[in-house]
Amino acid sequence: MQPGPASWDRTIGTVFPSVASYVPSFVADTRLNDSTIYAGLLFVGINVATSALNVIKSRKSKKLSTTTPFFGLIPFFVFVAATFSWLYVSPTILKKHIVPFVLLIGCIFGHQVGKMILAHVTHRPFPMFNKSAFFIFTAGIISSFWFRDWTRNPTVETPLRLAAEHFATDFKAQVAQTFSTIGATHVAGRVLSARTTKFLEGLVVYVLLIISVVFYLRFVTKVIGAFCKVFDINCLTIKHKVQEGPVGKVDKVKLKKEM
Incomplete structure (x- = not known):
C-alpha cells in the first residue's frame, strides 16, 4: 500500500x-x-x-x-441551485479551476452565514437576500453561457468577442512571461497553450474570487469595528482603561509608572 x-x-x-x-x-x-x-x-x-x-x-x-422559520432555508437552496447551475453550464471548472472555485464558494457561503449569525445576535431581520452573492453568481453564470456559446459557434464573430479574444491573447502572454521570469516555465507553457475560452473562464473565476474576498473582509471589518465601538474594546490588543486626573485622562499603566 x-x-x-x-x-x-x-x-x-x-x-x-x-x-x-x-x-x-x-x-x-x-x-x-x-x-x-x-x-x-x-x-x-x-x-x-x-x-x-x-x-x-x-x-x-x-x-x-x-412554518415561518423554515422560510429561512430559501437562501440556502437558492445558493445550492446557483452553484450547481454555474457548474452545469460550465462543467470544465471542476477539472480546470476547481481550487479557486471552491475558495470562491466558501467565501460566499461564509459571508451569508456571517450575516445570518449577526442578524440572530442583534435581533435584526433575517437576511433573505445577499447582494454580493447575487452579483457574483449572476456574473459567473452569464459569463459561462457566453463562453459556452463561443465553443458551440466558433465561426460567429462579434466586436465584443473579438475584443475579448484580443485581450485574452495579450494577457496570456503577459502571465506566461511573468511565470517564465520566476523560472516556472512549465506553468508558462500551460498558460500559453490554454484555449481562449478556458483561459477567460478561469480568469473570471479568479476575479470573482478576489471580489468575494473583498466583500467578505469588508463585512468582517465592519462587524468587528462596530462591536469594538459598542463595547469600547480593541480587537487584537488590550485597551487599557483611563482614569480622570487633575490634568485630564491618564492611562492607568502610565499613571502607575509615574507614581
Whole structure:
C-alpha cells in the first residue's frame, strides 16, 4: 500500500477486510473518498432533522407559527441551485479551476452565514437576500453561457468577442512571461497553450474570487469595528482603561509608572 492521494481510491473492504463480510457488498465496495461524502451527508441530515424538531418544539411552546422559520432555508437552496447551475453550464471548472472555485464558494457561503449569525445576535431581520452573492453568481453564470456559446459557434464573430479574444491573447502572454521570469516555465507553457475560452473562464473565476474576498473582509471589518465601538474594546490588543486626573485622562499603566 502506497500512501498519498491514490490511497483514497481504495474500497472499504480493501482497507478493512475483517469487516467486509459483515456489511452489504455495496458498502464494502464503496471507495474511501466517497464514504466521507456519504458520512457528511448523514451527519448533516441528522443535524438538520434534529434542529428542525427543536425549532418546531420551541415555536409550539411559545404558540407561534412553526412554518415561518423554515422560510429561512430559501437562501440556502437558492445558493445550492446557483452553484450547481454555474457548474452545469460550465462543467470544465471542476477539472480546470476547481481550487479557486471552491475558495470562491466558501467565501460566499461564509459571508451569508456571517450575516445570518449577526442578524440572530442583534435581533435584526433575517437576511433573505445577499447582494454580493447575487452579483457574483449572476456574473459567473452569464459569463459561462457566453463562453459556452463561443465553443458551440466558433465561426460567429462579434466586436465584443473579438475584443475579448484580443485581450485574452495579450494577457496570456503577459502571465506566461511573468511565470517564465520566476523560472516556472512549465506553468508558462500551460498558460500559453490554454484555449481562449478556458483561459477567460478561469480568469473570471479568479476575479470573482478576489471580489468575494473583498466583500467578505469588508463585512468582517465592519462587524468587528462596530462591536469594538459598542463595547469600547480593541480587537487584537488590550485597551487599557483611563482614569480622570487633575490634568485630564491618564492611562492607568502610565499613571502607575509615574507614581
